[in-house]
Amino acid sequence: ITVWVRDGWRTDENSVRAEARQAGNQSPTIFVFLPQRNADSLRAQIVDHKAALETLASKSASDSAEGQEARAAMETCKLAAETKLREYLEELFGNARVFQSGGSEIAGNNLQEMIVEAANNSLQRLYPQFSVADHPGWRKVYDLAKQGAPDALRAISFEGEPATNPVCKQILGYIAGGKKGIDIRAHFEGPGYGWSGDAVDGGLQVLMIAGLVRAQDDRGQLCEPKQLERKAIGKLTFKVESATVT
Numbered sequence: 190i191t192v193w194v195r196d197g198w199r200t201d202e203n204s205v206r207a208e209a210r211q212a213g214n215q216s217p218t219i220f221v222f223l224p225q226r227n228a229d230s231l232r233a234q235i236v237d238h239k240a241a242l243e244t245l246a247s248k249s250a251s252d253s254a255e256g257q258e259a260r261a262a263m264e265t266c267k268l269a270a271e272t273k274l275r276e277y278l279e280e281l282f283g284n285a286r287v288f289q290s291g292g293s294e295i296a297g298n299n300l301q302e303m304i305v306e307a308a309n310n311s312l313q314r315l316y317p318q319f320s321v322a323d324h325p326g327w328r329k330v331y332d333l334a335k336q337g338a339p340d341a342l343r344a345i346s347f348e349g350e351p352a353t354n355p356v357c358k359q360i361l362g363y364i365a366g367g368k369k370g371i372d373i374r375a376h377f378e379g380p381g382y383g384w385s386g387d388a389v390d391g392g393l394q395v396l397m398i399a400g401l402v403r404a405q406d407d408r409g410q411l412c413e414p415k416q417l418e419r420k421a422i423g424k425l426t427f428k429v430e431s432a433t434v435t
Contacts (some may be wrong), residue, residue, distance in 0.1 A: 190311045191218045192304060193365035197225030202286060209288035216290035217311035219304060226281045234273045241267035322356045327387035334394035337415050341395050351399040356384070356392045363403060364427050371423035390422055401429050 195205055207219040210396040229250050241263050242258035251257060252422040289310055295303040312319075326344040333341035333343065342354055351357045363376055377384045396402040404412040404425045412425060 190308050190315075192221060192308075194219060194221040196223040198228070205286070206288055206292060209290055210292035212290035214291035216318060217314050218290045218310060219307045220288040220290070221300075221304065223281055224284050224286070226284060227277045230315045231274070231277045231281075234270045235276065237276060238267060238270035241270060260432070262277070274331065280397045299310075299401065315380055318359075319383045320379055321359070322377075322384040322388035322392075325389075327385060327391040331387055331391035331394050334398045335415065335417075335419075337398060339398060341391075341398065351395050352401055354392075354395070356388055357396055357401075360389070360392045360396065361429060363402065364429050367426055369423070369429040370404075370427060373427065374423060390419055393422065393427065401430055402427075403430055 192325045200222075202224065204221050205222040210220055212220075238418065244263050245260070248260070250260065282300045283298050285300045285303070285305055287297075287300070289295065289307055293305065295307050297344060324345045326346075329344035330341045332338070333344060342348075342351060342357075347354050360373065360377070363373065368376075370393070374386065374389050376382070377389045378386065393402065393404075394414065394417070397417070404414075404417060404427050405421075406412060406425060412421075417425075
């Protein structure tokens, strides 16, 4: 997810807002605008701070009372400039504007919280189907299905038939006339889905155990579900069974 940050010294808010609208509602890019606040005072404090730092760095510590007093005065100047800089920057960041692609604005006055909220919205745009397979039990589903358990989907608290499970149903629809395992993984682990490898492989294994899908190697030989090694899934071709004996 790209977070594009710009400031009022180089551009204006209307331009940033217009570009956010132009990006469209499907883009995950986040647009951040930092307004120009206390520009002259901010510059003056930066100059004072750098001058104090360079003076302290170039002048060695003195044992004399005058030298120590002068160094203490310069330290005070540096700390005073740091304090003012922090105040100005907090005000600047507190007035930052965050826009989602499409033009909608994220409300708030905490820049980090606003960006995190926008990022979560962007993730939803990138992977709208992610929640379908968002369950930690898919690894267990795969292991049970590999052993031949017909009710392996209970590991994700699903009691229905495999063909009606949302993940299995979408995998079945994608396989259609036949797909290589590597293509099935790439499709469901990529944009739009973002599913875990456990969910994809677990769904395939469940479908094979249920007799809804068959797997063939490069020579057209059928692979038994219980004997199928996970590392070989990508090389196989999966096809939907046209008829299933109950």
